Amino acid sequence: MTSRDRWLATLAHEEPDRIPIADVLWVTTIERWHREGLPADQSPHSFFGYEWHGQGADLSFQLPVERLVDNDDHCLERDAFGAVTKVLKGRESVPEYHDWTITSRSAWEEYKPRLAWNDQRVDLAAAVAANRQLREQGQFVIYAAGFGYDRIQRFVGIERTLAAIAGEFDWVLDMMETVADTVIAGAEALVSAGCRYDAAFIWNDQAYRNGPFFSPATHRVLELPSQRRMCDWFHQHGMKVILHSDGDIRPLIPNLLEAGFDCLQPCEVKAGMDLVELKAQWGDRLSFMGGIDVRAMAHPDPAVIVSEIRRKIPVAKRGGGYIYHSDHSVPDNVSWAQYLRVMELVREYGRYG
Numbered sequence: 001m002t003s004r005d006r007w008l009a010t011l012a013h014e015e016p017d018r019i020p021i022a023d024v025l026w027v028t029t030i031e032r033w034h035r036e037g038l039p040a041d042q043s044p045h046s047f048f049g050y051e052w053h054g055q056g057a058d059l060s061f062q063l064p065v066e067r068l069v070d071n072d073d074h075c076l077e078r079d080a081f082g083a084v085t086k087v088l089k090g091r092e093s094v095p096e097y098h099d100w101t102i103t104s105r106s107a108w109e110e111y112k113p114r115l116a117w118n119d120q121r122v123d124l125a126a127a128v129a130a131n132r133q134l135r136e137q138g139q140f141v142i143y144a145a146g147f148g149y150d151r152i153q154r155f156v157g158i159e160r161t162l163a164a165i166a167g168e169f170d171w172v173l174d175m176m177e178t179v180a181d182t183v184i185a186g187a188e189a190l191v192s193a194g195c196r197y198d199a200a201f202i203w204n205d206q207a208y209r210n211g212p213f214f215s216p217a218t219h220r221v222l223e224l225p226s227q228r229r230m231c232d233w234f235h236q237h238g239m240k241v242i243l244h245s246d247g248d249i250r251p252l253i254p255n256l257l258e259a260g261f262d263c264l265q266p267c268e269v270k271a272g273m274d275l276v277e278l279k280a281q282w283g284d285r286l287s288f289m290g291g292i293d294v295r296a297m298a299h300p301d302p303a304v305i306v307s308e309i310r311r312k313i314p315v316a317k318r319g320g321g322y323i324y325h326s327d328h329s330v331p332d333n334v335s336w337a338q339y340l341r342v343m344e345l346v347r348e349y350g351r352y353g
Helices: 003-011 027-036 044-048 105-115 124-136 148-156 158-167 169-193 216-222 224-236 250-259 275-282 294-298 302-316 336-349
Strands: 053-055 066-070 074-078 084-088 096-099 141-146 199-203 240-244 263-265 287-289
Touching: 027 336, 053 124, 105 169, 124 141, 124 169, 141 148, 141 169, 148 158, 148 169, 158 169, 169 216, 169 224, 199 224, 216 224, 216 250, 224 240, 224 250, 250 275, 275 287, 275 302, 294 302, 294 336, 302 336
Parallel strands: 053 141, 141 199, 199 240, 240 263, 263 287
Antiparallel strands: 066 074, 074 084, 084 096
């Protein structure tokens, strides 16, 4: 089977020859693996045969990127969304947000027109050529974009976003709908130019380890309308829709199903997202991608990762509907030898028949 055949069968809740395989790695993890045995001329994607390829567009405000501070320890940079971020050097870290350009509704109204589609957001000719080559190779190709609460807090800030949900709800709804417009506009431009996608991969962190950032009732009026609109557009263009959200999003799953999402990723274990339980409760309506605990991958006792994969993958893959992925991203405390073992186990337990 081609990678596309394998993915599409899986997302249709059919059993292919084996489960599809994909993963996301820290940059420092890749650097470590190159020191420990990954051939210098290969990426993990090519070496392990990860079976997805993404395309997208610049959906930012297209503000000029400015380096504000650059020293041995860190750098401060104002990004294309107008946010000032601090990034530590020499180690993987989540950017720290220090300042924002969009600090009020009036600032939003001023900068909102910058989100309108224009031809500078993607090189359409290059995208079409790459897309055609991937499809000729039988690859599974996705359109990737961020949206919703996660995108808004990126350019407004977490505290300001949550305060606005409580006190300026109409403003938040306007941002939600506008961001959804940009996601659809990017996909429409690429598809109209000749790109063809098997799925949309949409990221929107809506939860942390103890649950969603807001109630299911708030989600219904805040996020669900724009989510449904996007899913409808993707489905009308023959695309499945995969939602990325970290944290424990279980209380939101009924809403996410109503919106039209086909698959959840990454099923974060430390937030309580147990793959076996998810499959039992929602596996007839949802596919799952992820759920393999990266802490088990790094554990010094090799029996721990064997137990993790042996308990989960045979159940999750039953009747289709499961794609291998770590439960978030693979950190640099996972050695090359440990990850080689992970891949051996995934291929062993991920076979059908």
